[in-house]
Amino acid sequence: EKGNYRHFMQKEIFEQPTVVAQTLRSYVHQANNTVALPQIDFDLSAIKRVTIVACGTSYYAGMVAKYWFEHFARVPVDIDVASEFRYRDPVLEEGGLALFISQSGETADTLAALRHCKAAGQTIGVVVNVPTSSMAREADLLLPTHAGPEIGVASTKAFTCQLAVLAALAAHLAVKKGRMKRTEEQEVVKHLLEAPAALNAALDHDEDIAGMAHLIAPARDVLYLGRGPDYPLALEGALKLKEVSYIHAEGYASGEMKHGPIALIDEAVPVIVLAPSGPLFEKTVSNMQEVRARGGKIVLISDAEGLLEAGEGCMATIQMPKVHPLIAPLVYAVPVQLLAYHTACVKGTDVDQPRNLAKSVTVE
Numbered sequence: 333e334k335g336n337y338r339h340f341m342q343k344e345i346f347e348q349p350t351v352v353a354q355t356l357r358s359y360v361h362q363a364n365n366t367v368a369l370p371q372i373d374f375d376l377s378a379i380k381r382v383t384i385v386a387c388g389t390s391y392y393a394g395m396v397a398k399y400w401f402e403h404f405a406r407v408p409v410d411i412d413v414a415s416e417f418r419y420r421d422p423v424l425e426e427g428g429l430a431l432f433i434s435q436s437g438e439t440a441d442t443l444a445a446l447r448h449c450k451a452a453g454q455t456i457g458v459v460v461n462v463p464t465s466s467m468a469r470e471a472d473l474l475l476p477t478h479a480g481p482e483i484g485v486a487s488t489k490a491f492t493c494q495l496a497v498l499a500a501l502a503a504h505l506a507v508k509k510g511r512m513k514r515t516e517e518q519e520v521v522k523h524l525l526e527a528p529a530a531l532n533a534a535l536d537h538d539e540d541i542a543g544m545a546h547l548i549a550p551a552r553d554v555l556y557l558g559r560g561p562d563y564p565l566a567l568e569g570a571l572k573l574k575e576v577s578y579i580h581a582e583g584y585a586s587g588e589m590k591h592g593p594i595a596l597i598d599e600a601v602p603v604i605v606l607a608p609s610g611p612l613f614e615k616t617v618s619n620m621q622e623v624r625a626r627g628g629k630i631v632l633i634s635d636a637e638g639l640l641e642a643g644e645g646c647m648a649t650i651q652m653p654k655v656h657p658l659i660a661p662l663v664y665a666v667p668v669q670l671l672a673y674h675t676a677c678v679k680g681t682d683v684d685q686p687r688n689l690a691k692s693v694t695v696e
């Protein structure tokens with residue numbers, strides 16, 4: 333039931349603080365703030381490589397996770413969309429963890445990739461929201477997200493819950509690999525537990541975002557830019573906008589702008605910049621200047637510090653709470669979801685059932 337919400341997508345966006353907290357509860361030992369994983373009968377410390385395979389939004393969660401696995405656990409990560417992975421004859425070395433991410437657990441390409449990896453002797457990890465799904469049944473390491481049923485075709489709450497699980501897994505793997513001390517693990521867990529409140533703070537900007545949707549609705553094309561672990565969020569923002577508002581959108585790594593897409597910039601192309609303050613911020617500011625010099629209209633999503641430094645001259649700004657970089661991808665998911673949602677509402681499209689899309693893609 334939608335309750336007081338107009339659409340399932342809106343309801344599911346607003347459920348995120350609750351369902352992320354719920355998901356984290358099953359991945360954290362309350363007593364000592366360390367990561368709790370389901371009981372498994374193999375040695376995670378032996379994992380030499382992680383291969384992540386997924387589709388769509390779940391794939392973008394995997395892209396964020398690649399940063400975490402490599403940064404924390406120093407384990408090399410290969411990642412691909414399932415439809416490509418299946419047919420490219422990937423090299424799967426012994427001792428590899430193949431990790432599949434899926435809301436439904438039924439996506440045909442992802443499931444076929446899983447079976448391929450299983451036959452090749454990989455350990456099969458599955459991050460999945462539907463506990464009774466085919467993927468859940470075939471997992472060696474089953475990592476459920478507790479987002480609850482996701483009805484809106486555009487994935488929202490499943491994504492942030494996937495990120496929560498993947499961050500916990502990355503920290504756990506890092507500990508097992510001897511790359512992370514107990515105290516560091518506790519720090520990571522502490523930051524993860526800050527996510528629900530930060531998601532709430534992000535949701536507080538719902539009305540501001542609704543108010544700027546009319547700036548995006550008339551656009552034919554929209555660009556999203558992000559760096560580091562927030563780059564996949566730019567891809568996710570573009571996908572969300574495409575799906576529900578039918579506006580053409582592309583996500584780019586900020587630094588790639590000058591290698592092509594900058595040719596698209598004019599007054600008619602809004603550029604959504606996702607940039608929490610931090611060591612990479614200066615670089616993004618210079619990318620923004622390049623956009624502005626060409627008449628581009630920027631919507632800057634950043635924290636108070638970032639907006640103070642670079643907010644002036646933007647068409648609009650959206651203020652996020654200042655958060656630890658680990659949880660920024662979860663928090664910055666909210667404004668891109670809301671921007672897509674409200675833009676679709678302005679355009680009057682069918683938000684929960686966008687044309688041509690199915691919730692679960694069970695055919696190739």
Ligand code: F6R
Pocket residue numbers: 387388389390391433434435436437438439442485486487488571572575691692693
């Ligand atoms: C985007 C979206 C799709 C799914 C993709 C994978 O909003 O919903 O891109 O993320 O079809 O689906 P699952 O996660 O069920 O495997």
